[in-house]
Amino acid sequence: MSGRASRIASLFAGLCAASLAGCAGPQSVFSPASDQARWLHGLFGLMLWVCGIAYLLVLAFLAVALWRARGALAETPITEPHDGRLQWGLRAWAALIVAGLLTLAVASFLVDRALAGAEPRGDPSVRVTGQQWWWRIEVKDPASGRWVESANELHLPLNQPTPVEVVSADVIHSFWIPNLSGKIDMVPGRVNRLTITPRQLGWVRGQCAEFCGLQHAQMALDVKVDSPADYAAWVARQAAPAAAPKDPVAARGLALVQDGTCGQCHALRGTAAAARAAPDLTHIAGRRFLAAGAAPLTRGSLQGWIAQPQALKPGAEMPATGLSPRDAEAVAHYLEGLT
């Protein structure tokens, strides 16, 4: 029996080691890229140690108990045992548990306080709204003081504590970018805030973490940590109106978008399409993914999405547009130019 116990222990240790070494990635608690995620990562490490030791102690006691029982013959049951040493063991065990819990509770409290302490005083400069099944992104343009809208792709400036306001337009969603922060739910009727202080440049990924209906699985958020200069440039680019069509095909695409069904839900700033029910398309070609991470954004995926949105993301709110292949091609061509 003790062999089995040690096998489990070594499996546990092996998996822990593997998990810490090989599980980094763009959407992983193991690759913290902000102050907040690093604190949580540190807390997890402490917890893993304390809990790992506690588990090994339990297994060791169990192994000793089983080892001691080897070859014992079943006699008359013991009804008046003498357990003096075990009584002391129980007290020591209780003291150990309390000490371990105090360590964890205090560490947890300190991390929580650090998270709260990182909140800057100012108003939020980023607002994210969860909707079935995409993210509305609004950032404050420091140049004009106006809110500029985008979708499904969020940029954050390096080394700056950025307060993010999260709300919901329909059901409960949860805003989660594991490399940058823990979750915060988007609750209808409430405004929640969290602060992110990114410490590492590059792309990371977020995903809705509260079941929000049919396409909960395909509600991803592409996140880029920029240098402050790049961030300013991104905000300025988002604030600009949609690029004018460069050729007649694109012009026909624009006409179809404005006058056809697209414009009834989508907005393209600088054109007649100004609805807010669906993602803002003003700079759609500047994003890396389509339909909240359902597919990489390419000319092919754009055209496929326009023709048959339900094939890529069944149940998505976008209806079949009914455009002819030629029209769909023109629309895709136009959208492809909107960087």
Place this chain on the structure above:
Amino acid sequence: MTGAADIHAASDAERCARLAKTWGDAPGLWGFLTTTDHKKIAARYILVAMALLVLDGLLAVDMRLQLAFPAVKRLGPQGFNESFSLHGSSMLFLVSVPVMEAMAIWLVPLMLGQRNMAFPRLNAFSFWMYLGGVLMLWIPHIANVTPDLGWFEYAPLSGPNYAPGHRADVWAQMITFTEVAALAVSVNTFATIMRLRPPGMTLARLPIFLWSMLISALMTIFALPAVMLVTSMLITDRLVGTHFFDPAVGGDVLLFQHLFWFFGHPEVYLIFIPALGFVASIVETFSRRVGFGYVPVVLSLVSIGVLAFGLWVHHMFAVGLPKLGNSFYTAASMAIAVPTGLQIFCWIATIFGGKPVFRTPLLWVIGFIATFVIGGLSGLMTASAPLDLQLTDTYFVVAHLHYVLVGGAMFPLFGAFTFWYPKATGRVMSEAWGKVAFWLILGGFNLGFFPMHILGLMGMPRRIYTYSDAMGWGPLNIVVSIGSVIAAGGAAVFVANALFSYWRGAKAGPDPWGGATLEWATQSPPPAYNFDHIPVVDSLTPLWTQTGPRPVLEGLSLDHRELLLTSPVEAEPDYRQHSPTPSIWPLLAALATSAMFVGSIFSPWALVWGALPVGATITAWFWPKQPRRHLGDKP
């Protein structure tokens, strides 16, 4: 009144014949529908729950096939969402809680040396209501009206604006059914343990198993009204346009979560605490010694029962509540590790200080300790308000809850099933196949669920039907799926063993394991009247301390259903209580109540008109009996 002389005059054979006639059921279908025998009712509960366990296991395998590789097209979003909703709702509301209650219904009277529960007809009613709940979920599933929003259908997703049709209603009303059933059982179990103990079984000599059932019954009574309230509010939101959960007109969606988890967290413990009772009985019997630390274990159970009501907010750390409050719930959640950890120590200490016999039930307990402790420790991680923000709603939590519920409750249940199987059937399950099933389930479970912790930390949220190859979750997911299939194979061996042993197992005799508590003092399977004589108890382990003829109490009628009531603390004989006879009215009352519940999905008027047949059947059920002397009972 039957004279004492008459009772003493009756020979043993004649006693048994008269008792069998008094406590037996009518033959045939009528007997089946009217029975109030706690053993038959419990067996029905257990068989239905086990059948659902198999179905829910198949759903789990189905989901694991979908998730084994990236971008599998097998189930699609709707199919997957229905699968996990059905799996979770069915497991929590129709399997875990009821099966623990059923073990109580079956074992409590036997362990008390009694002939039935305190309220036999209520017992029958509870089973029919439970069966109604099972049909309420599974018949709509056949008709493709399957709930598809998980086992806690958060508003507003389950509200009228986002969940048209009747899927959410089916889920909510299924809960109403099962909660009525559970409340009926809990009141019954509580009253039975408090008032129907054998003479001498003071509270200080109450086996741990009965303590666990007593505490979980009390917890059920306090916890369940909250969930019935919240599902009823959901139904009125959907049916008559109340706006409890509509923030646009002043409702609050978090109200749903508070009420749900005020029930939902204690629910986990009212599944887990009976399992601790199984562990206590098994460890004691197979370690061949009285369990170590009776007082600490009982106090631990009581404190878990109390603390369980003070930590529901740890399911809501991410909703944005004030941080100070969250810290309180972190401390409360972590505090529950103290009583749990002490109990784990006590079980191991019992093995340590005993002379253990390694039969299958004890293996399940060892598997329980090795597995459940992982779930308890990962629970400490999720109890930390800040760290939980990285863990909640990911596969880490899926791993945690399965370690706690399967490792912590199902493993002891499988042990208990093996342990008491001979008492119920008269035959012992095969040890060899029992061990095969044990190792397959233990190995498959850990292989299947341990990697989920890592998947969660790698960013995999729960309840997603697909993921892309680029996420890097593929390799661990295939390991998880292989583990699940191995565990499912083990479960198949377990079921086959149970079925095969029913006809071919070795004869058990009254006490195959050398047990310590009263249920082993009667035949296997027990007769309709359970015990020839009412036993008298003088210790925690009466069958171990009473050598020679066992002391019994005389004085109950052989020709009328009578139970001995004793005082709540000292268990001193109080008076003889008439025990109700079989009756068709509990079934009819359950049918009337079911019709009212089902109708109220469609129209609020169903509550008004449906209440009439409910009132009529219950009136008939409680119609006063004629005094004893008119029934021909001569002095």
